[in-house]
Amino acid sequence: MSKPVVAIVGRPNVGKSTLFNALAGEMISIVKDTPGVTRDRIYAEVTWLDREFTLIDTGGIEPDSKDIILAQMREQAQIAIDTADVIIFITDVRQGLQDSDSKVADMLRRSGKPVVLVVNKVDSFQKLMADVYEFYNLGIGDPIPISASSRLGLGDMLDAVAAHFPEHSAEEEEDERPRIAIVGKPNVGKSSIINKLVGENRVIVSNIAGTTRDAIDTEITWNGKEYVFIDTAGLRRKNKIKEELERYSIIRTVTAVERADVVLVVIDAVEGVTEQDAKIAGIAHERGKGVIIIVNKWDAIEKNDKTMYEYEKNVRQVLSYMPYAEIMYVSAKTGQRLPKLFDMIDMVLENQTLRISTGVLNEIMMEAVAMQQPPSDKGKRLKLYYITQVAVKPPTFVIFVNDKELMHFSYTRYLENKIREAFGFKGTSLKFFIRERK
Ligand code: GDP
């Protein structure tokens, strides 16, 4: 089930970053071991009571002149309207109601998206509450007073946000068609791949109605089976500022990946694999999605018998955190190997939902332990009692041990490799939790 997306919009200096950090800092849950992924605080996973959501900060660099402020705010509001389920519109009680606030509020109201109006810097409810009421004039509902820096009122605000989360609709539950997100830098060939798949195979294509986010969903039927492709390339935004464009493309990648079962990470063969590719692929890895690495434009490079080997070496090095992902060398231009994509997708889907019985898992673990002694520290040796699979998508295992501290990262990796030797699990990350049993 995909998580709701919540976006923060507001003028410079009202406290967007402070609020973002307050929400992300305490309740954040991020897989830490993704090297190459710099965390520039564009998005965070937040847990509030029993609900989880992805928080995005649409505000990038701060403009310095008044007209630019409004233009930038409109841009941010549009991104929020396009990508979020709920928008937090944040204002500042100290600066008071500003003209640009009203203009953006109008825009948000017209979009029909749920908006939670927040008034920040209400550090003392007693003294400042009277000044909060003027924000009713925005016409987008009750203003909720908070103080982001002293973490006041955040609970009430999150309740108001969560009240707008879509109920898991029966329709969505029943939709068992696999969702495939195509992500990658601009111009790597994402649209070309979709167009080729659509054009070559007399497939049934429909832009699915009710898509709220600005990814374009395309239904493709292959061998009688329906797949939904989520394309992040379809809509392009004109923005001269490079940082803003990059922020926007990351927001779109996060929201598309969130909805997907399998993610196709497209890399440009001519350009080679880059740090930006690593950042994008890391978004899929963090979320435990199925991943296939697509090296596109394979027609456009000079090849000899070592080319594929060299490419693989580079890709494995830059995307070192996902050795489990298969690499495909394709051409959207000629169609080379594209038909094989569906077999690959099916395999990854199967592996994402593979369940291994506890008996078999324990046999493998015992064998692994016999072959390589578990680590020890100060005379105490790690004992592994029991392993069991507790979830799929991604496959998740719990290992019960005598002392968690003794379980070294490299030994978990060793066990993961043994499990992969036995079952493959190609295309999917595996998660491990270590628990103590007294
Ligand atoms: P942004 O530009 O919207 O991201 O705003 P920032 O988060 O950078 O905050 C702008 C300034 O307002 C900083 O100096 C913050 O310390 C301050 N600030 C943020 N939240 C509060 C608050 O709740 N109360 C007060 N008094 N100051 C705050």
Ligand code: GDP
């Ligand atoms: P997107 O921004 O990732 O959707 O990339 P596009 O699909 O718009 O492609 C960007 C450019 O790369 C276009 O000029 C395409 O014609 C070209 N292109 C895409 N795929 C291939 C390919 O397989 N081979 C070659 N030679 N060019 C390609």
